[in-house]
Amino acid sequence: MSHHDRHIWNREPRRLAAFEVAIRDVVGxxxxxxxxxxxxxxxxxxxxxxxxxTTNWPDDLLQSxxxxxxxxxxxxxxxxxESVLPVSSEQLLFARAERGGVASQIGGVFYDDGFACNVGISPHDxxxxxxxxxxxxSDCSNAELADLVFDLMTALDDLTRGSGEIKLLSRKEIECLRWSAAGKSSDEIAVILGLSSHTVTAYLKTAIKKLGVTTRIQAVVAAYRLKLL
Known part of the structure; x- marks a missing residue:
């Protein structure tokens, strides 16, 4: 963990260290x-x-x-x-093609060091x-993007979440989150649970607020982490 982390993050060193371990585990x-x-x-x-x-890039490559x-x-x-979706490519993602020789030179260094396949994700806390x-x-064939995003968001949630207590979710809130985790829309959840779409949306909004997050997917990740689902 570099000293720059602490310049940006006013976080506990143990939390940062745990975050790096979690990212290493996901990568492996x-x-x-x-x-x-x-x-x-x-x-x-x-x-x-x-x-x-944080990064585990080789020092010489990082400096270059x-x-x-x-x-x-x-x-x-x-x-x-341009998009909230993950980016996965075997093409060089760390330089711009129009930079010509510079991009080609950097691209060769990355490829030689094992950066043949790259995945980019941009989540929010x-x-x-x-x-x-x-x-x-060298190979992204084992990287199922949905599972990868989930694991990374779990690690990010652990890093950025405050230490305050989580308010207990109601049974209906948990049910709505569980079906949301299964990929169901509010309308579909309403049919399954025999509720109105408005009520389902209200339950999900309340769960999001209680969990201290801003989106449904973050709420699902937080609920899984807390073993509520």
Whole structure:
């Protein structure tokens, strides 16, 4: 864990250490090798070191990448600005093609170091702050994106959640979350439970508020983590 983490994050060192262990476990679970986690770059704070949370990139590769100042102009950042969906590609995502020779040079270094396959994910925490996860390896065939996103969001939730108590969810709130986790819409859940769509939406909103998150998927992740589902 670099000292830059503590400059960005006013978090307990143990929580940061646990987060890094969790990310390493996820990377290994899905047959990948490298990871870089950062706050999503903004104009006021665009540099890699200004946003970096943790990474296991080789030091020489990290230094080379920083020296090109490509972080905010990279393909992966550009793609994730346009869509909330994960990005998976065997093409180089860490540099822009129009940079010509520089991109080709950096691309060769990445490929040689085992970055042949890359996955980019940009989740939000409960306070709607956006993050960037870049995972890489020689083969992404074992990386089921839905499971990968779930595991990463669980780790992010553990890192960013406050230590306050979670209010107990009602039986109906848990039922609505359980069916939401199964991919059902509010209308479908309403039919299953014999409720109105408005009531289902109200239950889900209440559950989201109690869990201290902002979206349904975050609520599902939090409920699983708390063994409520």
């Amino acid at each position: 679970k899905f047959g990948l090798k490298f990871f870089l986690v950062s706050v999503f770059p903004e104009a006021a704070r665009a540099g890699l070191l200004d946003n970096l949370i 990448y920083r020296s090109t100042d490509m972080f905010t102009q990279s393909n992966i950042v550009a793609k994730l600005k 409960a306070k709607a702050r956006q993050y960037l996860f870049m995972l890489s390896g």
